[in-house]
Amino acid sequence: MTIPRDQRNSVSEIAARTAIESHEAEQVAAPLAGAVAAAPPESVFRRRLRKFRRIKRGYYSFLLIATAYILSFLLPLAVNSTALVVSYQGDYYVPIWRYYPASTFGQAAFGEPDYRALQAELAQAGAGDWVLMPPYPYSPNESLLDQPGYPPHPPSRQHFLGTDDRGRDVLVRLTYGFNVSLTFALLVMLIADGLGVTIGSLLGYVSGTLDLLGQRVIEIWSSLPFLYTIIIVSSIVVPVYVPGRMQIMQPSFWLLVIILSAFEWMGITYYIRGEFYREKAKDYVAAAIVTGVSEPAIMFRHILPNALTPVISFAPFTIVANIGALVALDFLGFGLPAPTPSWGELIGQGMENLTKWWLVFFPLGALFTTLLLVVFIGEAVREAFDPKEYSRLR
Amino acid sequence: MTTATDTSDVILDLQDLRVRFPVFGGIIPRKTSEVRAVDGVSLTLRRGETVGLVGESGCGKTTVGRAIVNILRKMTYRVDIEGRIVYHHPSGAVDLASLGQRQMRRYRPDLQMVFQDPYSSLNPRMTVGAIVEEPLRIHTRQTKAERRDRVRWLLEKVRLSPEHATRYPHEFSGGQRQRIGIARALATNPKIVIADEPVSALDVSIQAQVINLMQDLQEEFGLSYIFISHDLSVVRHIANRICVMYFGRIVEEGPAEEIYLRPQHPYSKTLLAAVPRPDPDRRR
Numbered sequence: 001m002t003i004p005r006d007q008r009n010s011v012s013e014i015a016a017r018t019a020i021e022s023h024e025a026e027q028v029a030a031p032l033a034g035a036v037a038a039a040p041p042e043s044v045f046r047r048r049l050r051k052f053r054r055i056k057r058g059y060y061s062f063l064l065i066a067t068a069y070i071l072s073f074l075l076p077l078a079v080n081s082t083a084l085v086v087s088y089q090g091d092y093y094v095p096i097w098r099y100y101p102a103s104t105f106g107q108a109a110f111g112e113p114d115y116r117a118l119q120a121e122l123a124q125a126g127a128g129d130w131v132l133m134p135p136y137p138y139s140p141n142e143s144l145l146d147q148p149g150y151p152p153h154p155p156s157r158q159h160f161l162g163t164d165d166r167g168r169d170v171l172v173r174l175t176y177g178f179n180v181s182l183t184f185a186l187l188v189m190l191i192a193d194g195l196g197v198t199i200g201s202l203l204g205y206v207s208g209t210l211d212l213l214g215q216r217v218i219e220i221w222s223s224l225p226f227l228y229t230i231i232i233v234s235s236i237v238v239p240v241y242v243p244g245r246m247q248i249m250q251p252s253f254w255l256l257v258i259i260l261s262a263f264e265w266m267g268i269t270y271y272i273r274g275e276f277y278r279e280k281a282k283d284y285v286a287a288a289i290v291t292g293v294s295e296p297a298i299m300f301r302h303i304l305p306n307a308l309t310p311v312i313s314f315a316p317f318t319i320v321a322n323i324g325a326l327v328a329l330d331f332l333g334f335g336l337p338a339p340t341p342s343w344g345e346l347i348g349q350g351m352e353n354l355t356k357w358w359l360v361f362f363p364l365g366a367l368f369t370t371l372l373l374v375v376f377i378g379e380a381v382r383e384a385f386d387p388k389e390y391s392r393l394r
Numbered sequence: 395m396t397t398a399t400d401t402s403d404v405i406l407d408l409q410d411l412r413v414r415f416p417v418f419g420g421i422i423p424r425k426t427s428e429v430r431a432v433d434g435v436s437l438t439l440r441r442g443e444t445v446g447l448v449g450e451s452g453c454g455k456t457t458v459g460r461a462i463v464n465i466l467r468k469m470t471y472r473v474d475i476e477g478r479i480v481y482h483h484p485s486g487a488v489d490l491a492s493l494g495q496r497q498m499r500r501y502r503p504d505l506q507m508v509f510q511d512p513y514s515s516l517n518p519r520m521t522v523g524a525i526v527e528e529p530l531r532i533h534t535r536q537t538k539a540e541r542r543d544r545v546r547w548l549l550e551k552v553r554l555s556p557e558h559a560t561r562y563p564h565e566f567s568g569g570q571r572q573r574i575g576i577a578r579a580l581a582t583n584p585k586i587v588i589a590d591e592p593v594s595a596l597d598v599s600i601q602a603q604v605i606n607l608m609q610d611l612q613e614e615f616g617l618s619y620i621f622i623s624h625d626l627s628v629v630r631h632i633a634n635r636i637c638v639m640y641f642g643r644i645v646e647e648g649p650a651e652e653i654y655l656r657p658q659h660p661y662s663k664t665l666l667a668a669v670p671r672p673d674p675d676r677r678r
Contacts, residue, residue, distance in 0.1 A: 041561040044518055208471050212423070280469075283515035287578065289465045289495075291529045292502035305519040 058380020072179035083115035162358035185322035191261035196268035204276025275307035316378030411477035433642035446633030503582035510591035512571035516563040523559030569600035
């Protein structure tokens, strides 16, 4: 019953007939295909990124926030009471890099020299010595009580946004607070999402009993009131402020990051779990199993990249939520220990000093602007990463 | 096709294969009933032969294909598989149905699969090169350069340009994607290829290309195909023998032309009557 070769090759009548047309169609399509081939290959992610860049409002918000955040790490160079360079009696000193006792510069005090006073002093002496101060020469934890009257002082030429109730410059505390808030939000997101994605992937991929039990555990865990837990934890572990360390290197900062992460990872598991259920039924996973790809590789190399859309589209909103959480905790006094520069603490001061408008408007304005910009980013990301678009393109 | 009847020619032998999927229900999910997707299928495949498996959707033909490549247990929770899937490996016959994933690994290169939906069967996040290369990375000890050469060669074999290796699946048409799927299946020099409705998601004009390509490749590499389809007119041309499946059983089996021209079982007749005739004036 061997089928003659010529007949086998002709396939079905329908196909044979249309084959000629298709051949023509392909010839027409050939130059077109060539044109497509000239463009560089583009992954789905890059395509979405390009789309994100086209959404101007979100993209510019992103550039603005990202630039501001990166620059905020250089704050000690721009907003600080420690001098950058001192030229004193023929020698050069770099106080921003090394610590010098006050006696080095002939000041009769212990500890850190008062560089602003030193600057004025040396300028008056006129011996060719000089001090190079940062453009805005005030530190976040420094009480400036040399002004007339009692703090809080209203905005002035020295202190653009005024000072708070302990005489600390509001602008300085806001800028440092921006770095602290955003670092906090990013870290919490990183840890919480990392945990949530791993657990969600496992539940979704393994499914069965593990999924059933895991889901129940997550439900119980999410019903724990997070604020009470924070209050309890912070009453057991006394938050300490280690002087002379960067804000984000404080142990209390990390304690708060870990506590908040522990209460935030559940949300994303539901999405990742769902994505895994959907993706693992697709043929490319079957193909990977047929190929003999190992289990972890199927999970993390094949399915996970296809399941990450919710993580990316939620990221900006997670950041908003995290900043909000930190501000709320600081406002209530359970957040970062004093004197960490924090927005929540400033907003709290604003509420206590409602007549001091600079303590009300500037912290709230900074918070509002930041959150608004991040929400703009979120909108654009959501639109650019809409998975429906490409599945419709079939 | 050789018409030898001696068993030495048989490469795959299904013996009374039964697959049951559990149905879960209740507040605390437990098995409440089951679906008999495959209910006693016996089938032999000889070297270089193409067996067509035809039937309506839901008759269990895809499940048979997936049982052969042993992915059901991994893809479905608590599936029940009985019967034997005997694969005649040069080193002796093995029952694939009894193998775990680890033991199966050794035979994976010999049994490959081409999937129905060319849109979901390729990972959208991987380049074509990475997709075709993956089986090589797992089953061979080739160096990076060797693998790259082999990928280029494979892409040429399925009539794609080797330059396409750096592109992503969404940049290709359905027919091209299906050919990428074929290239992936061929990467490890398989003996048996299960083609699960490889052309039913494609335009009729593209179907011809893909089927011709599959026939050419069969001749070149000496492949044995199990060609699953619901379209008798397609199967007729590629298959040497046709098995008609209905409700998990094979109701009729015979040479392709025989089944196509003189179906015996009432279901085969119905199935055949459903094939559209290209020319209404011409009699079948």
